[in-house]
Amino acid sequence: MVVEMSAQHPAYDALPADLQSKIFEVFEHQGQVGMRCNAADQRTLLEHFRLSQNYDFLVDVTAIDHLGKDAPERFEVVYMLRALQSNHSFFRLHVWLDERLASLPSVFDLWDSARWGERETHDMFGIVFDGNPDLRRFLMPEDFPGFPLLKDYPLKGRDERRQFPKVVARGDRMVEEEPDPYPTSIGRQMHTPDYIEEVRRDSKPRE
Amino acid sequence: MTQSPENSGRETPVPSAATLEKELEKGWKDHRSGVRPSSVSSITDDDGEGRMVMNFGPQHPATHGTLRSIFTLEGESIVEADVEIGYLHTGFEKLGENMTYQQWVTVSDRMNYLSAINNNVGYSVAVEELLGIEVPPRCAALRVIMCELSRIADHVLCVGLQGMDLGAFSVMLWSFEKRELVYDIIEAVCGARLTTSWTRVGGIMRDVPEFFPDLVYSFLDEFPPIIEEIHGMLLNNKIFVDRVKNVGTVTTEQARSYGLTGPIGRSSGLDVDVRRDRPYLGYENYDFKVPLQTEGDSFSRYMQRMEEIEQSLEIIRQAMATLPKGEVVHDDFKTSLPKKDAVHKDMESLIHHFKLVMLGHGIRPETGKSLYSCTEAPCGELGFFIASDGSDTPYRLRVRPPSLYNYGLFPRLVEGGMISDAVAVLSSFHVIAGELDR
Numbered sequence: 001m002v003v004e005m006s007a008q009h010p011a012y013d014a015l016p017a018d019l020q021s022k023i024f025e026v027f028e029h030q031g032q033v034g035m036r037c038n039a040a041d042q043r044t045l046l047e048h049f050r051l052s053q054n055y056d057f058l059v060d061v062t063a064i065d066h067l068g069k070d071a072p073e074r075f076e077v078v079y080m081l082r083a084l085q086s087n088h089s090f091f092r093l094h095v096w097l098d099e100r101l102a103s104l105p106s107v108f109d110l111w112d113s114a115r116w117g118e119r120e121t122h123d124m125f126g127i128v129f130d131g132n133p134d135l136r137r138f139l140m141p142e143d144f145p146g147f148p149l150l151k152d153y154p155l156k157g158r159d160e161r162r163q164f165p166k167v168v169a170r171g172d173r174m175v176e177e178e179p180d181p182y183p184t185s186i187g188r189q190m191h192t193p194d195y196i197e198e199v200r201r202d203s204k205p206r207e
Numbered sequence: 208m209t210q211s212p213e214n215s216g217r218e219t220p221v222p223s224a225a226t227l228e229k230e231l232e233k234g235w236k237d238h239r240s241g242v243r244p245s246s247v248s249s250i251t252d253d254d255g256e257g258r259m260v261m262n263f264g265p266q267h268p269a270t271h272g273t274l275r276s277i278f279t280l281e282g283e284s285i286v287e288a289d290v291e292i293g294y295l296h297t298g299f300e301k302l303g304e305n306m307t308y309q310q311w312v313t314v315s316d317r318m319n320y321l322s323a324i325n326n327n328v329g330y331s332v333a334v335e336e337l338l339g340i341e342v343p344p345r346c347a348a349l350r351v352i353m354c355e356l357s358r359i360a361d362h363v364l365c366v367g368l369q370g371m372d373l374g375a376f377s378v379m380l381w382s383f384e385k386r387e388l389v390y391d392i393i394e395a396v397c398g399a400r401l402t403t404s405w406t407r408v409g410g411i412m413r414d415v416p417e418f419f420p421d422l423v424y425s426f427l428d429e430f431p432p433i434i435e436e437i438h439g440m441l442l443n444n445k446i447f448v449d450r451v452k453n454v455g456t457v458t459t460e461q462a463r464s465y466g467l468t469g470p471i472g473r474s475s476g477l478d479v480d481v482r483r484d485r486p487y488l489g490y491e492n493y494d495f496k497v498p499l500q501t502e503g504d505s506f507s508r509y510m511q512r513m514e515e516i517e518q519s520l521e522i523i524r525q526a527m528a529t530l531p532k533g534e535v536v537h538d539d540f541k542t543s544l545p546k547k548d549a550v551h552k553d554m555e556s557l558i559h560h561f562k563l564v565m566l567g568h569g570i571r572p573e574t575g576k577s578l579y580s581c582t583e584a585p586c587g588e589l590g591f592f593i594a595s596d597g598s599d600t601p602y603r604l605r606v607r608p609p610s611l612y613n614y615g616l617f618p619r620l621v622e623g624g625m626i627s628d629a630v631a632v633l634s635s636f637h638v639i640a641g642e643l644d645r
Contacts, residue, residue, distance in 0.1 A: 029576045030336055056463055057479075059579070060607040064594055078592065080579050080607075084463065084477075088484045092579060113466030116615040124300075139293035139644055148301055155305050 009033040009091050011081075014053055019045060034092040039077075042095045043105040046079065049093075050110040055081040058107075059090075061117030063097075063125045067151040074099035075127060079107075097127065106132035124149035258286065261626075265294050269372050269630045272640030276618070276629065283625050288618040295644040303604030308334050308408055308570040309563075311604065316402040318608065318642040322361040323403045324353045324393065325584040326642075331406040332487050333580035333591035337572050338408075340542060346410050346535040347488040352423065352526045353396065353405065354488075355519040359430070360389040361585035362470070362512040362519075365637040366437060369509060372634040374446040378437055385433045392422045408570060409543030410536030423527055427520060434513060441509070451505035455620050455632035458503060466612035469587025471636060474511035475503030481583040493525045505635040542570050569599035577603075586610050586637060610643040 012026055012035060022041040027034050037045055049055040059080040066074055075097035083089045097104060106129040108114045116138070118129040123138040126147040137144060146158055166177045259280045264270035273294035279287035299318065303311050315330040316323040328350050335342065342350075367382030390400050396415050397405040405412055441447050457467065457475040472479055480497040482490040498514035500507035537543045540559035549556040562568045574597030581590035587609030596602035613636055621629040 029578055030339055032578055034577070058466060059581075059588070060590060060592065060605070062592060062603075062605040064603045069596065078605075080590075080592070084479065088479075090485075090579075092577075111466070112461075112464040113612050113615065116611060117466075120611075137293075139296040141293070148298060153301075155301060 009035070010086075010089060011035075011049060011053055011055070011083075011091050015048065019048055032090070032092070034094055036094045036096065039095055039097045039101065039104055042077075042093075043107070045093065046081075046107050046110060049081055050107075053083065054085055055083045055089075056111075057082040057084050058111035058113045058117065061114055061121055063121050063127055063149075065125060065149065065151045072096050075102065075125065077104060077121065077127065102126060103128040103130055105130050108132050123147070126150070257281070263626070263629065269633060271368060271634075272638075274614075274633070274638060274640055274643075276621075276633075278621075278626065278629070280626070283627075285621050285624055285626065285629060288621050288629070290614065290618050292614070292640075293644050295640045297645065299645040300604055300606060303601050305600060307566070307599045308601065311601075312406060312408075313402070313404045316404055318606070318645060319361075319584060319586060319589075319610075319639045320401055320641050321364055321639060322357040322585045323401060324357040324405055325361075325582070326589065327403060327406040328354050328488070329580075329582040329584060329589045330591055331408050332582055333578070333593055334408045334570070334572075335537075336580045337576065337578045337593050337595065338542060338570065340409055340537050340539060342410055342488075342537055343534045344489070344531045345414075345533045346537075348526050348530050349411060349415060349535065350406065350488050351490065351493070352523055352530075353393070355522045355526075356389050356392055356423075356426070358585045359516050359519050360386045361637075362516050363433070363437075365585075365634075366441075366509060366512055368637075369451075369505075369634040370437075370441055370444075370447060372630050373450045375441055375444050378440050381433065381436060381440070385430060388426045388429060392419070392426060395419065395422060407536065407543060409539070410534075414535045420527065420530075423523065427524060427527075431517075431520065434516060438513065448506065450627065450631050451509060451635065453502075454505045454624065454628045455635065456502065456504045457616065457620065461616060461619075462503070465616040467587070467616060469583070469585065469609050469613070470511045470515060471508060471613050472587060473498065474500040474507040476501050479588070481581050481588055485581065487580075487582060490522075492529075493522045495522050495525075505631045508635040567599060571595075571597055571599050573597065579607075581607070584609055586639065586642065587613060606645055608642040608645060610638045614638045614643055 009026065012020065012023065012033075015023070019041075022045060023035045023037050025036040027036070059082050060078075061080075062078050064076040064078065066076060073096040077095040077097055079093040079095070081091060081093065095104065104127065106114065106118055108118065108129075108131070115132065115134060118132050119135055119138045121127055122129060122132075122135050123140055124147060129135065136142065140148065146153055148157075167174050168177050261278045261280055263276040263278055265273040265275040270276075275291045275294065277289045277291065278285045297317070299314050302314055306314070312327055312330060315326040318326045363382045363386050367379035367386075370376070370378030370382075393403060393405075394400050396419065397403050397412060457471065459476040461467075462472045462475040462477040467475070467477065468479055476499060478497065478499055481487070482495075483497050495518045498511060498518065500511050540556065540563075542563075544563055545553075545556035545559050550560045551557075563570070572593075572595040574595065577592065577594035579590055579592045581588050583589070588607070589609055590607030592603070592605035592607065593601050594603040617632065617636060617638070621632055624632075
């Protein structure tokens with residue numbers, strides 16, 4: 001991949017050559033630097049930043065859903081790192097993530113703050129962080145089936161109440177009815193032109 | 208309770224008063240030195256029978272909101288702690304993707320409702336940085352003054368509630384009274400007390416009233432004695448001091464790894480303060496110290512907040528002395544609304560006004576740009592990550608609430624302690640549910 005360089009950052013300069021080649025873009029906006037890499041190199045790079053360059057403060061973990069946008073992959077997971085020792089140097093690592101995979105190695109062993117950061121990202125986007133010991137639902141109820149920050153999740157919700165298990169009379173017995181399968185788009189290869197057009201049409205709230 | 212006395216099948220001899228007293232004393236010493244009381248663990252079988260699971264909250268008075276902790280107890284010691292959050296989840300981030308940049312200011316009030324102005328300012332600073340605009344000096348100074356006033360109100364309330372939870376109820380009443388002085392100023396400045404919505408992207412809603420300096424100066428005169436009074440009420444209270452000293456100790460390493468910021472991070476020796484490390488709104492022009500504690504226990508968190516109040520008073524004094532005159536709204540009308548009387552008289556202003564309030568127009572940052580911006584809120588580092596797709600609504604608006612990462616350590620911290628210690632730790636952590644759950 002072509003390395004696009006529009007900015008410089010000490011964290012990029014201090015990378016050894018083999019890791020530098022894994023970062024394919026360094027971009028800058030208002031003096032803040034971000035780097036882009038692929039999901040396969042995320043763990044290697046973060047390990048290097050934590051252990052060799054001493055970026056000891058993971059400010060936040062979050063993600064962006066690019067459904068319906070002209071983006072290489074559907075998900076972009078963002079790690080915000082800060083080195084408290086070296087003048088609070090700050091940058092972001094943006095990781096492209098395939099929606100069919102929708103999983104990344106966890107970094108909770110490098111920073112404890114990743115435990116809850118990853119848990120919230122999982123709760124909101126359905127991205128799985130392999131190895132994180134506690135990926136239960138976080139802000140949503142424990143039996144909630146959807147992932148609310150996905151772009152195809154409508155603002156008003158999807159009427160989750162009908163997904164709650166129902167007890168119905170069947171013959172002379174009361175039985176619990178299985179809920180309908182939940183219409184989530186994660187991992188279903190819905191990043192198709194038709195679906196994107198559908199989402200784009202539905203996601204125009206005011207006209 | 209998993210086990211009741213009737214069906215336990217175990218005959219427990221009634222201990223004599225002397226034995227009980229001795230055991231209590233030993234347990235107390237063990238507890239202070241971090242050893243789990245042996246008398247407690249002996250009643251538990253290997254398979255954990257005899258443990259009790261207790262729900263602490265979401266409606267316990269000491270949780271101050273909707274925090275739920277699930278404690279597994281052996282006697283009165285917490286063996287295992289887990290927290291469940293999200294009771295106040297309102298989808299602020301999802302709302303942000305469906306509201307324009309100016310509209311979301313009103314949502315930011317509802318995060319930390321004890322210091323709403325800090326949220327307003329934090330959000331506005333983030334959007335301004337994304338757009339690359341600078342607010343006029345008078346606006347910046349006013350924002351600093353109001354932020355610091357709000358920080359004082361937040362800290363003094365936290366200290367008061369800490370006293371209330373730990374056997375010093377009168378402190379809460381006294382701190383509430385002095386907090387009213389701040390709320391009077393906030394009311395005079397923006398008309399609301401709690402949900403202020405005071406800032407706009409590019410400025411503030413309107414200039415402060417003429418009597419604003421009088422209010423602030425009388426506050427600066429009236430407030431400092433309360434610091435001595437609170438110290439006097441709490442430090443001479445043996446119950447309070449015994450319950451917070453050496454309880455819930457956070458090491459510097461823990462603070463760094465768990466991402467603790469604000470008074471909690473600084474009280475455990477982590478030297479972070481966004482106001483000093485990454486100055487915004489001209490904080491570099493004010494001369495203030497960042498207090499640091501080394502112990503990291505609940506007591507040092509109390510001391511930290513009280514010292515920060517003094518520094519905030521110092522910043523307000525300096526900002527009031529050098530308060531510049533001039534406009535309070537950025538003069539580029541591509542991003543901020545022109546004055547109302549100009550809109551009525553002048554066609555250009557009318558066009559700008561329409562362009563800003565029409566849906567699909569308004570403030571539109573460049574396509575594909577994103578930025579993380581942080582400010583120092585009373586609870587810690589309040590960050591906003593905004594990604595733009597060139598439309599008038601953010602494509603992604605992520606809030607990094609300080610309470611979320613601060614609270615992440617809480618279950619690990621109370622394990623091994625007693626239930627009453629959990630109350631002491633929780634009140635010193637000052638977790639705001641609105642901000643935690645968003």
